[in-house]
Amino acid sequence: IMIMKKNFLLEKQRILSFYNGQTPIEFYEEVKSTNDLAKQLQEKENGNKVYCAKRQTNGKGRFDRVFSSENGGIYLSYLFKKVPKEKVRFITPYCAVACAKALEKVVKDEIKIKWVNDLYSLDKKICGILCESKLIGNLADYVICGIGINVNTQTFSKELQDKASSLFLNYSKYFDASEICAEVIKNLDEFNYNFNKQKLLNEYRLRSYLDDKKVLYEGKEYNVKKIDDDFSLIIYNDFEEIKLSAGEVSLQVLK
Structure with missing residues (x-):
């Protein structure tokens, strides 16, 4: 196995070297789940925020499935505050496209979206997205989008080996997790001021993994x-x- 250079791991200073946006980023070495953390801390936030960790010990996907959160991945939750109700249903597909574009930029290869919230590279899942929200009247008090990306992950449990992969396993080289993380955050930042449903639909369809399957x-x-x-x-x-x-x-x- 190749030795992974330190600068391929997720590091806060390195993320900030690629990111010059306005959204504050809270960085942790290890958490139980970035989504749970974001839910606990969101009340004191007035604007968007990112919670990011190198490792999760209790990551979850849809249907409460365990989400494998090994070293070498990106685990982040993006907190959107005060989202108009009519925009909430677009956040999951928006996140999928935002992550796909970030990965394509760094990987220089196509990334597919398996409806509704998984990303595939070379026919294997490399990213899962779980959005959770709290609606009050015509406004979502918050929407939290949890994103897990297998970047330099080298091993998976027996159950996952056939289904999941990482960029490292797919391309036999390491990728800069901090750069990918920064690109994801940049793309998610645009949801508030640059959202266009038709454009999103086109970009989502363009990458649809399930077409003709x-x-x-x-x-x-x-x-x-x-x-x-x-x-x-x-x-x-x-x-x-x-x-x-x-x-x-x-x-x-x-x-």
């Missing part, structure tokens, strides 16, 4: 038709066409 949904096989204008997924078989909304839907991709 077969999927298993509730025990039945379907073909993927398209990502609809509201970011739902349309699937069909000989008997029916179904529109799936992003919430709690689990799809298995068939080879």
Whole structure:
């Protein structure tokens, strides 16, 4: 195994050397979960904030699945404060595109988005996104987007080996986690002042991993038709066409 140079790891000063935006960044060596931390601390924040860690001991994905948080990854939660209700549903796809663009810039290869919130590189998952929000009337008091990216991760548990990978394992070289982290934050910063639904939809569709694939949904096989204008997924078989909304839907991709 190649020795990883220190400057490939996530370091606060190094992130700041690539980032000149306004959003404050809180950096930790290790936390249980950046999303849980952001939830605890968000009340005293008036604006957006980033919570970032080198390691998580209790990371979670959708359906409370354990999210593997090994050394060499990026674990961050981006706190959006006071988001208009009509924009909240676009935050997950926005995060997916923001992360994909950041990775493409550094990796110089295409990154795909598996609806709704996973990023794939060379047919394996390298990033998971989990957004949580608290709605009060017409405003989300907060939306917290947890992002885990396998950058220089070298090993995965037996259960994950076939499904998950890292940039290091895919390309046999190390990538600068701090640079990727800074690019992700820059892209997320734009949500507040540069959001365009049609542009987002185009960029999301452009990278859609499920296009023309077969999927298993509730025990039945379907073909993927398209990502609809509201970011739902349309699937069909000989008997029916179904529109799936992003919430709690689990799809298995068939080879």
